Amino acid sequence: MKEIVDYLHQIEEEMVDLLEQLVCYESPSTRPDLTEKIGRYLSNIFIDMTGGKVEKLFSDCYSTHLKAVWGEGDKQLLIITHMDTVWPEGTLEVMPFSITDGKAYGPGTFDMKAGIVQALFAIKTLKELNIHLDKKIVLMMTSDEELGSPTSKDYIIEEAKKSDGVFVLEPSQGKEGALKTARKGVGTFEIRVHGVPSHAGIDPEKGASAIEELAEQITYLSSLTDLEKGTTVNVGLIDGGSQKNVIAEDAHAVVDVRVQTKEEMNRVVPLIQNLKPHDPNIEITVTGEIYRPPLERTDDIERLFEKAKSLAHDYLGIELIEEFTGGGSDANFTASLAPTLDGLGAVGAGAHAHHEHCVVSEMPKRSALLALLLIEYGK
Known part of the structure; x- marks a missing residue:
């Protein structure tokens, strides 16, 4: 030796x-x-x-x-x-x-x-x-x-x-x-929100804002963070809309997820995958996964x-x-x-x-x- x-x-x-x-x-x-x-x-x-x-x-x-x-x-x-x-x-x-x-x-x-x-x-x-x-x-x-x-x-x-x-x-x-x-286990999820565009000044009531919906979802996603359990859900990137006077038709976010245990992974992932829109006129699509499980x-x-x-x-x-x-x-x-x-x-x-x-x-x-x-x- x-x-x-x-x-x-x-x-x-x-x-x-x-x-x-x-x-x-x-x-x-x-x-x-x-x-x-x-x-x-x-x-x-x-x-x-x-x-x-x-x-x-x-x-x-x-x-x-x-x-x-x-x-x-x-x-x-x-x-x-x-x-x-x-x-x-x-x-x-x-x-x-x-x-x-x-x-x-x-x-x-x-x-x-x-x-x-x-x-x-x-x-x-x-x-x-x-x-x-x-x-x-x-x-x-x-x-x-x-x-x-x-x-x-x-x-x-x-x-x-x-x-x-x-x-x-x-x-x-x-x-x-x-x-x-x-x-920690590491994952990435993408949230795509599709709303209804309209003129922000003339017909605001006819639109369904993807940006407003995404803002609601971000608040919810952030609430899933539990530092005591070692879980973090971080919305790190967002984009959306087309013009300042248009009710946003689309919005998008990229989410980083870290979990310390498989138990937490099994709890948090379905909550992210099954997001439901607050507005029935809006569609939400979630893709992604935990690509490295917890060690x-x-x-x-x-x-x-x-x-x-x-x-x-x-x-x-x-x-x-x-x-x-x-x-x-x-x-x-x-x-x-x-x-x-x-x-x-x-x-x-x-x-x-x-x-x-x-x-x-x-x-x-x-x-x-x-x-x-x-x-x-x-x-």
């Missing part, structure tokens, strides 16, 4: 070099041509570093996803990462890769290209130190996570069902680098965290803590299918923000923690 830790500390510079290369491959989710480029690069890197195999998993509208396999065995452990970022092409011109005060800055450093680096080097370490596992390692590198994983979701679920453990390399939380053992802390997750905490204390001198987060990840899909531990990626801050960065000295430690977990559960 100590040899693993020492080896990764010795090659910290190699980890930083690879991180810089990945950051310089700009990879916004909505640019399949760019995510395809970083995918080709990562395929070659994985094969060179580990001697493993890479399979392309195709997507209808985004870039291909990668399923990289190292080792052999009838059983497997699953590592989940994503190649895409929220940053548009050209961001490097104003946010170039740089290292200041031991922190690596640049688009995607924290979320989650440092996580990819840590996963690759954890596997490389097992190979270089001739550590044999009884289970194969499957590393998923997807290209649409920041969009909710619409095309990679089914691939992830398929692999999770075959896995004895799932390790998600999303960034850790806070300056302490907390792991994530619970996440609730289970006994399996608790045991997995406690093992990680023990390994981190004994071999890395880290006192791991766990936290709950309101954001979603691919761990939301896997937690009900296999023991899942999330937040094993970079330590840093600024996901989706201009100060995004990871702490360089933590990269070999977190990579070592993943390697230790793979050994622990790979026997």
Whole structure:
């Protein structure tokens, strides 16, 4: 175990070099041509570093996803990462890769290209130190996570069902680098209201305002928020109407929904889906869903965290803590299918923000923690 830790500390510079290369491959989710480029690069890197195999998993509208396999065995452990970022092409011109005060800055450093680096080097370490596992390692590198994983979701679920453990390399939380053992479920709903247009000055009584109806519905939707239960219903976007002197025929809203438990999901979703108009002359259409179910802390997750905490204390001198987060990840899909531990990626801050960065000295430690977990559960 100590040899693993020492080896990764010795090659910290190699980890930083690879991180810089990945950051310089700009990879916004909505640019399949760019995510395809970083995918080709990562395929070659994985094969060179580990001697493993890479399979392309195709997507209808985004870039291909990668399923990289190292080792052999009838059983497997699953590592989940994503190649895409929220940053548009050209961001490097104003946010170039740089290292200041031991922190690596640049688009995607924290979320989650440092996580990819840590996963690759954890596997490389097992190979270089001739550590044999009884289970194969499957590393998923997807290209649409920041969009909710619409095309990679089914691939992830398929692999999770075959896995004895799932390790998600999303960034850790806070300056302490907390792991994530619970996440809210996340959903998006669109409300479309169709009314009856008329002249606002001449025939106001003949109209039925879609905007007024939507305003009533927004008040109701907002009332569904229950902070004690961890439920939030946020109407984040609205639009409607055509002219100031026309009773609005159409109005539209986009709603973000977050729920902490499946019980709350089952309560809130039907209330949103079954909205009824106050005015009989108006029609309401609701579309959308909870696209990431809640990740609730289970006994399996608790045991997995406690093992990680023990390994981190004994071999890395880290006192791991766990936290709950309101954001979603691919761990939301896997937690009900296999023991899942999330937040094993970079330590840093600024996901989706201009100060995004990871702490360089933590990269070999977190990579070592993943390697230790793979050994622990790979026997």
